[in-house]
Amino acid sequence: MFGEPVKRVEDDRLLRGQGAYLDDLGHDALAAAFVRSPHAHARITGIDVSAAVDVPGLIAIYTYEDLTGRVAEPLPMLIPHPALTAPRTGFPLAADEVNYAGEPVVMVVAEDRYLAEDAAQAIVVDYEQLPAVVGIDAARAARHLVHPDVPGNIAAELVQSHGDAHAAISAAPHTLELDLSIERSASTPLEGRGVLARWDTESGRLRIWTSTQTSTGVRAAVAAKLELDLAGVDVITPDVGGGFGVKIVHPWPEEVLVPWAARLLGRPVKYTEDRAEHFVASAHERGQRHLVRVGFDDEGRVLGLDVRFWHDNGAYIPYGLIVPIITSTQLLGPYKPGAYRVEFTSLYTNTVIVTPYRGAGRPQGAFVMERTMDAIAASLRLDRTVVRERNFITPEEMPYDHGLIFQDGRPLVYDSGDYPAALAMLKALIEWDSFPARQAEARAQGRRLGIGLACYVEGTGVGPYEGAHVVVETSGKVKVATGLTSQGQGHQTVFAQIVADELGVPLGDVAVTTGDTRAFGYAVGTFASRAAVMSGSAVALAARATREKALRIAAAALEAAPADLEIVDGAVRVKGDPASAIGLGTVAVLANPLRYAFDEAARAATQFAAGSSDPQAPPVPAGESPGLEGREFFSPVRSTFASGMHAAIVETDPDTAEIKILRYCVVHDCGTLINPRIVAGQIHGGVAQGIGGALYERLAYDEAGQLRNASFMDFLMPYVSEMPQEIEIDHLQTPSPLNPLGIKGAGEAGVIPGAALFASAISDAEGFAITAMPISPSDLFELRQRDQPAQDTDSR
Amino acid sequence: MKPPTFGYSRPESVAQAVSLLAARGPDAKVLAGGQSLMPLLNLRLAAPGHLVDINRLAELAYVSVSGGQVTIGALARHNDVLRDPLAVAAQPLLGQALALVAHPVIRNRGTTVGSIVHADPAGEMTAVLALLEGSVRLVSVAGERLASAEDFFLGPLESDVRAGELATEVLLPELPSGAGCAFTEVSRRHGDYAVCGVAALVELGPQGEVSGARAAYLSVGPVPVVLDLTEACGGVSLVSLATAGTPDFAQAGRLAMARLQPGDDIHATAAYRRHLAGVLTERALAGAFAHARERAWLSLP
Missing domain, CATH: 3.30.390.50 (CO dehydrogenase flavoprotein, C-terminal domain)
Structure with a gap:
């Protein structure tokens, strides 16, 4: 099973419409709706709810004044960092100031969502508007402050270095300076956020269903806020319609308020975020500006690299410095930078908070490094692939220590990879060397073609740990639980593949539960391309422990040594002797000696059963526990480093500046593949988001901090019609030495090189360097005008 | 994204529809394909007191070609028009334009007349009516009138359909030979x-x-x-x-x-x-x- 392109076991149910997402649950629940700030920055001077109290079906209206205990405190600073000197987080409901348009101010609970929205609409909030700080330039200028007690709007500044970059650049024969920007985008899962809470007044237990990437995280956060024992809170993730990073943030204001209100009211309460809210009330990412200084030799080898960048973190910074730290460290990609210095400033603005979105700072990093490589190639008139080859870390240099600290607080050490081999594969796949002839031919016909490439390395599978539980039921069916959550990745399939192989059972006999604290209470979450590496490894270890236990128990029954046994098709047998086979279900019966016979299988396990064990030995042998099961944890020292390279051929319309993708090629290395079909799916989805981020999506704030495109009509996620006809994929497999399966993560990879790749290809087609992404036809038209101002009037 | 409360009627005839529109006055909106109106309602950007749903008016579900004109009834969906070989042969611009209107699922539901009455200056069908100098038949309890394309579009999302009027059909000339x-x-x-x-x-x-x-x-x-x-x-x-x-x-x-x-x-x-x-x-x-x-x-x- 391992390594096979098994079809996803999830799909039959999901494609038949039998999925159960958050809003499919809790039809008996009260509905919550929120009054949100229409202003980017304002002081609340009054809240008048009098017109809302007569709305039929109204249950409750809460403002900040109504919040109690720790719910009235600011939301937690989830990931602190010594460099984060001015951490600020919001309140669940704004206390007296709002810092972004969309910030929740009043919570309304009513019999249904229609009525809740009616009441919300009737509430009048008076504001005294304050000047809004929007965009990196305004934040840096600091003519106005987002938080009055945070000078310069600076949340954090962090420098990392390895060697003396300034000296190396000064001494280098060639230097270049680049100014590179990426605009805001967002995760935009098709299912927004949502939470349902039930308070059991009799038992004092709280049960929460939430569309999250971390059920254990939400449990801990909500238990802390509501001052409940962890043991009294269950958090369950139903089917989740995508996360892409935004749902790792927790607890959201609504995730605290809904359980709080459910306890207060003694009735279930549900909140389903709608699309209009998601754009202004969840999280964004990507907005960064980078100044690069690079020194290099005549061959194009980088001798010194100095990157100074500014990160727009939005109004608050609950998720800390993860995104800019990833940019700082991962922009190095597959290259040796010589001496390296990176410094970033994380800035508050009056906009939606910024937290990781698939790729998490890497798309910006890849954009910076790959634009730099292209600039070096252009200045030396070298082929772009040659410059890259000359700067690659070689397989012989693995493990490679960059001398920096990664996002997990551990040294940035690459575990394995073969970048020269990957580049050779990519060049062959896209026919790199014959492209100039094709380009010239097209040019002669008045067509503009361009080719580009971009490389990346992605730290995947960050710690600290994940665990798994595998149990064989007396039916022989295998139940697997791991604590991290699923948002559509196919975990039920790949974890089942691992167990099927490790345990020797048919795939169809394995059922996997994820993200349910009742089934497995210790977990971190699904982010950083970590599920396969972390839970996959834990699942493998738990399955191995279960297998060993099965062999021990069967060895006693078969009077054979465990080493002489094998498990084939769900039965333990003496190697090569099918007649000796005992089904795993029977082994499970033997593993759990019983007093009560409630069915045929149990009858065989009672202490009065024929052939029962040695009367002189305890029914459960010393050192064993009842049940055929295994429970293991996996906690690696550091991340694995997946890598990849994408190449594309684009055509730009000389008249309309429309950009068309003619070919898209991927060489991808995520170590050993568990399921090539699922990896391909991850790449396809990532590439789609990469294309979106490069050519379509931007969050367009105006100067007042109003998001001008908070809908799918104007925020342009690409349709399938905007995808290339085919995404051509070649896999390279350099196993990771850091986990039992040799795997690396694959979840985010596809999106990372998007901006860098299209900037490279469009620059090649147009003959001038693209330095800001995303790029629309209108942007390209304006760049052409700047490059050759007379062009338009001539051609007309 | 839930609409505020509104009244709802589903007349069975044009006569019934226009009398409902007359009774409700400017507070009423006509619901046909709903491809623009429903999002406006859900976003609370429009809050009409009453919706008159014309989806039962089978008498308006037609596309016809006669006397040098293509006539499109108010309940003809975009795809009904697009798949009408006589209509697109008589006025090929219809086929050329409708193929560019959104996606098949929207064309299955959205009506051509509705999209013209919606008067979105970014809409293909508004441009078709304007270029071809067609007209819109408007019926009310007081009678009916024919509004010419030239006078029909007043501003973005604003057409010359007056309170109490129902746009029953759009008339477009055939494409002349030559x-x-x-x-x-x-x-x-x-x-x-x-x-x-x-x-x-x-x-x-x-x-x-x-x-x-x-x-x-x-x-x-x-x-x-x-x-x-x-x-x-x-x-x-x-x-x-x-x-x-x-x-x-x-x-x-x-x-x-x-x-x-x-x-x-x-x-x-x-x-x-x-x-x-x-x-x-x-x-x-x-x-x-x-x-x-x-x-x-x-x-x-």
Whole structure:
């Protein structure tokens, strides 16, 4: 099973419409709706709810004044960092100031969502508007402050270095300076956020269903806020319609308020975020500006690299410095930078908070490094692939220590990879060397073609740990639980593949539960391309422990040594002797000696059963526990480093500046593949988001901090019609030495090189360097005008 | 994104519908395909007190061709029109334009008349009505009137449908022999509203010269804009084509750019949109010219 392109076991149910997402649950629940700030920055001077109290079906209206205990405190600073000197987080409901348009101010609970929205609409909030700080330039200028007690709007500044970059650049024969920007985008899962809470007044237990990437995280956060024992809170993730990073943030204001209100009211309460809210009330990412200084030799080898960048973190910074730290460290990609210095400033603005979105700072990093490589190639008139080859870390240099600290607080050490081999594969796949002839031919016909490439390395599978539980039921069916959550990745399939192989059972006999604290209470979450590496490894270890236990128990029954046994098709047998086979279900019966016979299988396990064990030995042998099961944890020292390279051929319309993708090629290395079909799916989805981020999506704030495109009509996620006809994929497999399966993560990879790749290809087609992404036809038209101002009037 | 409370009626006849509209006055809105109205309701951008759902009015679900006109009833879905071979043969611009209207699922539900009444200056069908100088039949308890395209569009999302009136059908002339048409647009994504779009109509004179050239523009103003570009097409004829190889509509493109004053938005600067208007004018006229030539060729004995 391992390594096979098994079809996803999830799909039959999901494609038949039998999925159960958050809003499919809790039809008996009260509905919550929120009054949100229409202003980017304002002081609340009054809240008048009098017109809302007569709305039929109204249950409750809460403002900040109504919040109690720790719910009235600011939301937690989830990931602190010594460099984060001015951490600020919001309140669940704004206390007296709002810092972004969309910030929740009043919570309304009513019999249904229609009525809740009616009441919300009737509430009048008076504001005294304050000047809004929007965009990196305004934040840096600091003519106005987002938080009055945070000078310069600076949340954090962090420098990392390895060697003396300034000296190396000064001494280098060639230097270049680049100014590179990426605009805001967002995760935009098709299912927004949502939470349902039930308070059991009799038992004092709280049960929460939430569309999250971390059920254990939400449990801990909500238990802390509501001052409940962890043991009294269950958090369950139903089917989740995508996360892409935004749902790792927790607890959201609504995730605290809904359980709080459910306890207060003694009735279930549900909140389903709608699309209009998601754009202004969840999280964004990507907005960064980078100044690069690079020194290099005549061959194009980088001798010194100095990157100074500014990160727009939005109004608050609950998720800390993860995104800019990833940019700082991962922009190095597959290259040796010589001496390296990176410094970033994380800035508050009056906009939606910024937290990781698939790729998490890497798309910006890849954009910076790959634009730099292209600039070096252009200045030396070298082929772009040659410059890259000359700067690659070689397989012989693995493990490679960059001398920096990664996002997990551990040294940035690459575990394995073969970048020269990957580049050779990519060049062959896209026919790199014959492209100039094709380009010239097209040019002669008045067509503009361009080719580009971009490389990346992605730290995947960050710690600290994940665990798994595998149990064989007396039916022989295998139940697997791991604590991290699923948002559509196919975990039920790949974890089942691992167990099927490790345990020797048919795939169809394995059922996997994820993200349910009742089934497995210790977990971190699904982010950083970590599920396969972390839970996959834990699942493998738990399955191995279960297998060993099965062999021990069967060895006693078969009077054979465990080493002489094998498990084939769900039965333990003496190697090569099918007649000796005992089904795993029977082994499970033997593993759990019983007093009560409630069915045929149990009858065989009672202490009065024929052939029962040695009367002189305890029914459960010393050192064993009842049940055929295994429970293991996996906690690696550091991340694995997946890598990849994408190449594309684009055509730009000389008249309309429309950009068309003619070919898209991927060489991808995520170590050993568990399921090539699922990896391909991850790449396809990532590439789609990469294309979106490069050519379509931007969050367009105006100067007042109003998001001008908070809908799918104007925020342009690409349709399938905007995808290339085919995404051509070649896999390279350099196993990771850091986990039992040799795997690396694959979840985010596809999106990372998007901006860098299209900037490279469009620059090649147009003959001038693209330095800001995303790029629309209108942007390209304006760049052409700047490059050759007379062009338009001539051609007309 | 839940609509506020509204009243709802589902009449069984046009007579019933207009009497409901008369009773409710300006507070009533007609619901047909709902492709624009329902999002407006859900976003609470529109809050009519009453919806008159005309989806039961089978008498308005027709597309017909007679007397030199294509007539589209208020309950004909975009795809009903697009798949009506007689209608698209009589007025090929309909087929060219409808293929650009959103996506099949939206065309299955959205109505052509509804999209014209909605008066979105970025909508393809508004430009079709304007270019073809068609008309809209408006029925009320007081009687009926025919509004001409020229007077119909008052502003963005504002048409000359008065309180109490129901637009029952749209009338479009057939494409005359010796004429050709084309619709071309640039949209950010497949099926999106166009950043700029041009519908063009070219008429050939007896010597194969361009005797008339008109173009309608999407997304360049508050209402669809129609320009007569005949004067800029002086040199183009079937005869000149034989020597030049391609028709030269560059002058017409320049004229269009000079006459239009598009605005900017998050998808396009005004300069880019104006530039597109020029490029697409050339393309649309060339397409319409080729179409006219093809039709002239086919009509030869």
